Amino acid sequence: MNKPRSSEIKCGACNGTGFPPVRQPKPGRRIYPAPCRKCGGKGRVIERE
Ligand SMILES: [Zn+2]
Structure with a gap:
């Protein structure tokens, strides 16, 4: 199993909504x-x- 180089996580600045x-x-x-x-x-x- 290869670990992905990067992973997407929920944005903490907007709590995943895309807007602050x-x-x-x-x-x-x-x-x-x-x-x-x-x-x-x-x-x-x-x-x-
Ligand atoms: Zn955000």
Whole structure:
């Protein structure tokens, strides 16, 4: 069994959602945050050794 060189893990910055947690400023008004900078909006990051 060969170990993969890298593995994808859930992004801790956005908790796997692809977007960082944001506070909704006003109820009923949706805001669209920028994709997570750490994972680029994928929700997963490559774990390097
Ligand atoms: Zn992320």
